[in-house]
Each structure stands twice: as structure tokens, then as C-alpha cells.
Amino acid sequence: MSTTRTAPDLIASLKTGWNDAVQQWWDQSQAALDPWRQAWDTMAPGASGQTLGMPRRHHHEHEHGRGHGHADDHAHGHAHTRCDCESHCGCSIPEADIVLHARAGEERVIPFLLRNPWRREREVAVAVGAWHVCEGGRLEVRSEVDAGESLTLQPCENRVVRLGVRVQGICDDTKNAKGDTNGDPTDERRFGCDVESCASAYADVRFEGCARPQRVAVVVHPASCNAVELPCDCGCCC
Secondary structure (H helix, E strand, C coil): CCCCCCHHHHHHHHHHHHHHHHHHHHHHHHHHHHHHHHHHHHHCCCCCCCCCCCCCCCCCCCCCCCCCCCCCCCCCCCCCCCCCCHHHHCCCCCCCCEEEEEECCCEEEEEEEEECCCCCCEEEEEEECCCEEHHHCCEEEEEEECCCCEEEECCCCEEEEEEEEEEEECCCHHHHCCCCCCCCCCHHHHHCECCCCCEEEEEEEEEECCEEEEEEEEEEECCCCCCCCCCCCCCCCC
């Protein structure tokens, strides 16, 4: 005699099969995760003082050039806990056609190539607008153009005009009064005062009669930021 399964029996059988399948999936998942869990435990902070995350890296990038996303031009990979200058190394960068990264005391040169494609002379008036310091930075910027205030481009002439930009921090009164007993200039007087934190400024350079104005921005980093690191741990001191 054949037996027929009632609806309650069928539902109970399906629930049992479902529970068994879910339990089997859970057991297999835990077994697969065990190697990952063990690897994670070895990276967790412990008695040795290790930290989670990527290994320590050091970058010494000193290429200064043009760009609009200079957070990546001056990457600071100082992940150690002894010293940290990140808080005063970063600053906002003005929107500009040309962006310079510099140190206080540097003088940079930006060349502009003026091209006259016409078969007649062209008078060009060159002027540098006022420098605007961003976010209250203590920064002094001076600039000049080697071509003077005006020039004449001959027919079909190409001429390079150079803009010199010099930057330095604004010295405190105490630093201005510093000096040694021998009367030699101090570091501040030789190199100009350093900036306490990253500072930026911008100005418009006009080429009336030739091209549209070019906005130039300069970002000045403190000397301690991204400096060449020399740990005093060689044990070779005499």
C-alpha cells in the first residue's frame, strides 16, 4: 500500500531541508574565512607595537612645476608617530593657469613664449598685478618681468619673456632683531624668513595686445615639510 504525504508533512520536510542547507553553507563559509581571520589577527596591534594598515613609506619628491592638483605633486608619506608636519604642510591651492611650488627664500622663473603670427609689428604691454595672499598667510611675494613694461614683436617673431617670482615669509620682530656676536648675517637674513605653515598667493600677468591674462599662483611650503630625512641612528658618531 502506497503512502501519501499530507501538506503539513511536506512543509515540515521542506523546512528541515532548508535548515540543513543553511547550516551547511554557514559551516563552509566559516571554514573558508579562517585563513583570512588568522592573517588579520597577525596584523592587529599587539605587544610588538605594530599598527594596522599599509607599511611605512617615505617619499622625497622635490619636483616643482605646473599643475592644479598639487596634493599629489608633494605627497608626504610620513606615517611614523615621532614627528608629524602634515598639519602645517597642506594648504588650499588657488585656481590658476600656472601653479608654482616653492620654499621660502627661492626665486623662480616662469618663461612665456609670445608668438606674433602676423606680417606686421605688434605692440605688447606687459604688467603684473598685485599679489593676493590666501587665507591670511604670512607671505611676501615680489615679481618682475625682464622685458620691461612694453615690447614690440616684429612680424612673425617669437620671443620669450621671463617672469621672476621671489617668495619669503614675513619675519617677526624678534627674528628681525636677531644676530650673532660676530655680526654675521643670520639664516633668516641670508635665506629670508621661513613660513610657519603652507601659504599661497596669486596674481594676474597681463599681455595686452597679444594674449589673455595668465593667472599665476605660488604655493610656499615650510622647510620642514617633505625635507630630506636623515635619521640619526647609524651609530657612527665619534
